[in-house]
Amino acid sequence: MKAHLIYFDGRGLGESIRLILATVGIEFEETYLQDAAHVERLRQAGDLLFMQVPMLEIDGMKLVQTNAIIRYIARKYAMYGKTLEQKTRIDVLYDGARDFIMKFVYIGWNKGKEDDSKSVKENAVPRYLPVFEKELSKTSSGYFVGDDLSMADLAVLESLLYCDDYFPAVLEDYPKLKEFKDRLSSLPRIKAFLNGPQRKGKTTEEYILHCRKVWGWI
Amino acid sequence: MKAHLTYFDGRGSGESIRLILATVGIEFEETYLQDAAHVNRLRQAGDLLFMQVPMLEIDGMKLVQTNAIIRYIARKYDMYGKTLEQKTRIDVLYDGARDFIIKFLYTGWNKGMEEDSKSVKENAVPRYLPVFEKELYCSSSDYFVGDDLSMADLAVLESLLYCDEYFPDVLEDYPKLREFKDRLSSLPRIKAFLNGPQRKGKNTEEYIMHCRKVWGWI
Secondary structure (H helix, E strand, O other): OOEEEEEOOOOOOHHHHHHHHHHHOOOEEEEEOOOHHHHHHHHHOOOOOOOOOOEEEEOOEEEEOHHHHHHHHHHHOOOOOOOHHHHHHHHHHHHHHHHHHHHHHOOOOOOOHHHHHHHHHHHHHHHHHHHHHHHHHOOOOOOOOOOOOOHHHHHHHHHHHHHHHHOOOHHHHOHHHHHHHHHHHOOHHHHHHHOOOOOOOOOOHHHHHHHHHHOOOO | OOEEEEEOOOOOOHHHHHHHHHHHOOOEEEEEOOOHHHHHHHHHOOOOOOOOOOEEEEOOEEEEOHHHHHHHHHHHOOOOOOOHHHHHHHHHHHHHHHHHHHHHHOOOOOOOHHHHHHHHHHHHHHHHHHHHHHHHHHOOOOOOOOOOOOHHHHHHHHHHHHHHHHOOOHHHHOHHHHHHHHHHHOOHHHHHHHOOOOOOOOOOHHHHHHHHHHOOOO
8 A cells, every 4th residue: 555745846854754665665656745825725624733744644644743754664664673772772863863864954944055065064974973983883783773774774874865965075984884875775675766766856946945935934 | 760861950852851750750860061161071971972962861871862862761661652553643742742842942042032932822832732632632531642641741741831831821722731731730740840949940041141152152
């Protein structure tokens, strides 16, 4: 049974959901927010619990809240650890990786793409990459927590793909993370997604403008 | 065994952790960030994984990331539902309530207490309160999910306490939430915490200035 994602035609928060859906093998269709009237219709229909997107229709539910959606899929597909200790470690690393991803999501929204990127490179990259490099060095499995791919691995992967996109040489200083990124990007379903038609592109000025219009901010 | 919270002498993200610790009966000591040098000592010592607070020392771990800390306590004390469906519902409501709480956290940080509060009242209150009123109405128990107190109940409670403080009459329009707030605030441990010495006060300009100095922003 297919899932259905409602979001913008861009990465943002939706991309993390697309990545885990693809990883576990759930096919999904997408509805992109067209304009302010479209959002209003969805809100009037009661489909968006907190009037926000992403919203994922899956298994008879209309789920909102990006991290809740991802936790649902992770639990269902055994990507959330086995023990209390593993679940906790996953949460710490996942939440940290989400903070890092959000820095990339907002590039272009604050002071413009150049200034925002510079800020991420100077502040966020040195905060997160050394931590993830060290945490990965603590495990022998090739994954951040336990012996299997978890939601924490996917969140770190997504942040590393952003690093690659925005700061091409930066992973040279983080050999374990570079190998991790290359290895996970080559897993069949992840590779197919990253090279496929549902993978969205980097933020552009047009995209940001479109989002602002949809939300009625301009 | 006691826990130890490192945070500011203020609510912020720390208050949510204080509330759940008190609710489940874990005694805790606190270290308040004094100044920039203090933060740097903690960072040098390697105690703050992502160089941030809150950090909770508990059960031999130094946990960071507010929501990861709360999930750890919730899992350990059976406040995270029993079924996949319950856990998912808890995540959706908890994450939504956290978004609402954060609006209150930032009052005074953007355009000043008066304007920020006005914005919360006009935008956040009408977004979240009707949803929580309806979700509570649809629940078959006196709690949001299942038959017992969960981390979702505490997060909504915290947001309602903020509502009460900032907008004293607003809960008159939400009778189920008003009753919920009164009832949970009267539970012995929660009541003791809310009336006790570890409960922190509303944001002040001095507090915001102190935080900014500690982070080196001024």
